[in-house]
Amino acid sequence: MVRRNDNDLPSIREILLHYGASLRQTHGQVNLKCPFHSDTHQSGTANLDNNIFFCFACGVQGNSLQIISQQEGVNIREAERIAEGITGQSGNQLRGKHLSGGRLPKKQRHSVGSSTSGTIRRSREA
Numbered sequence: 001m002v003r004r005n006d007n008d009l010p011s012i013r014e015i016l017l018h019y020g021a022s023l024r025q026t027h028g029q030v031n032l033k034c035p036f037h038s039d040t041h042q043s044g045t046a047n048l049d050n051n052i053f054f055c056f057a058c059g060v061q062g063n064s065l066q067i068i069s070q071q072e073g074v075n076i077r078e079a080e081r082i083a084e085g086i087t088g089q090s091g092n093q094l095r096g097k098h099l100s101g102g103r104l105p106k107k108q109r110h111s112v113g114s115s116t117s118g119t120i121r122r123s124r125e126a
Contacts, residue, residue, distance in 0.1 A: 010083040012051040015064040
């Protein structure tokens with residue numbers, strides 16, 4: 001299964017709760033104390049419908065997989081595995097847009113269905 005949009009990402013609400021945020025709403029725009037620094041004011045904001053978070057004080061921002069990646073110091077693929085443990089969703093349900101296959105390895109990119117085996121054909125100029 002390939003993700004088509006940010007709504008297919010793990011819930012930013014669940015990820016923020018995992019990192020210690022206090023959220024009462026389940027959807028919409030919400031202001032909150034940032035769980036990523038010692039916040040005394042509500043300097044963070046999350047759009048629970050679009051799965052994005054931004055803190056105006058410390059600068060942490062991104063979708064749920066990007067937040068995990070930043071906080072754990074891992075790549076997006078590893079963040080996906082961590083999100084599985086947090087949300088309980090399987091890997092097929094947590095397939096980020098970064099893992100869509102849009103950028104195949106060079107060898108596969110040029111040889112799939114191509115009779116030119118990866119060579120670039122150029123038209124002749126007169």
